[in-house]
Amino acid sequence: xxxxxxxxxxxxxxxxxxxxxxxxxxxxxxxxxxxxxxxxxxxxxxxxxxxxxxxxxxxxxxxxxxxxxxxxxxxxxxxxxxxxxxxxxxxxxxxxxxxxxxxxxxxxxxxxxxxxxxxxxxxxxxxxxxxxxxxxxx
Numbered sequence: 320x321x322x323x324x325x326x327x328x329x330x331x332x333x334x335x336x337x338x339x340x341x342x343x344x345x346x347x348x349x350x351x352x353x354x355x356x357x358x359x360x361x362x363x364x365x366x367x368x369x370x371x372x373x374x375x376x377x378x379x380x381x382x383x384x385x386x387x388x389x390x391x392x393x394x395x396x397x398x399x400x401x402x403x404x405x406x407x408x409x410x411x412x413x414x415x416x417x418x419x420x421x422x423x424x425x426x427x428x429x430x431x432x433x434x435x436x437x438x439x440x441x442x443x444x445x446x447x448x449x450x451x452x453x454x455x456x457x
Contacts, residue, residue: 388413 388409395405 384413384417 388406391409391412392402392405395408396402400408
């Protein structure tokens with residue numbers, strides 16, 4: 320006689336198997352929920368650090384741009400331009416230069432997120448193949 324011999328009917332064995340598989344899936348879902356919660360917490364913390372870094376970087380860029388305006392202004396004053404006019408000209412020069420760079424980045428960003436660039440072609444194709452496979456099986 321085998322060690323696996325049992326007097327339980329097949330229906331009970333199948334019922335037990337379904338119960339075990341169901342319990343396993345529930346535990347896997349609970350594990351996934353816990354893991355997602357941990358990842359959300361990590362992403363939130365990273366987002367806060369990015370925000371603080373971004374604010375500080377913007378401040379640093381502002382100070383650097385002010386220094387560039389002051390340097391250009393000093394050069395213009397040394398060339399004999401009235402200090403008030405020199406400061407205004409310097410501010411306009413820096414504004415135009417930074418504005419041109421910003422405009423370039425904004426245009427590139429807008430082009431990258433246009434509708435045709437955001438379509439999920441690979442996912443849609445994969446799902447269509449899955450649907451066809453399921454249809455063939457049935």
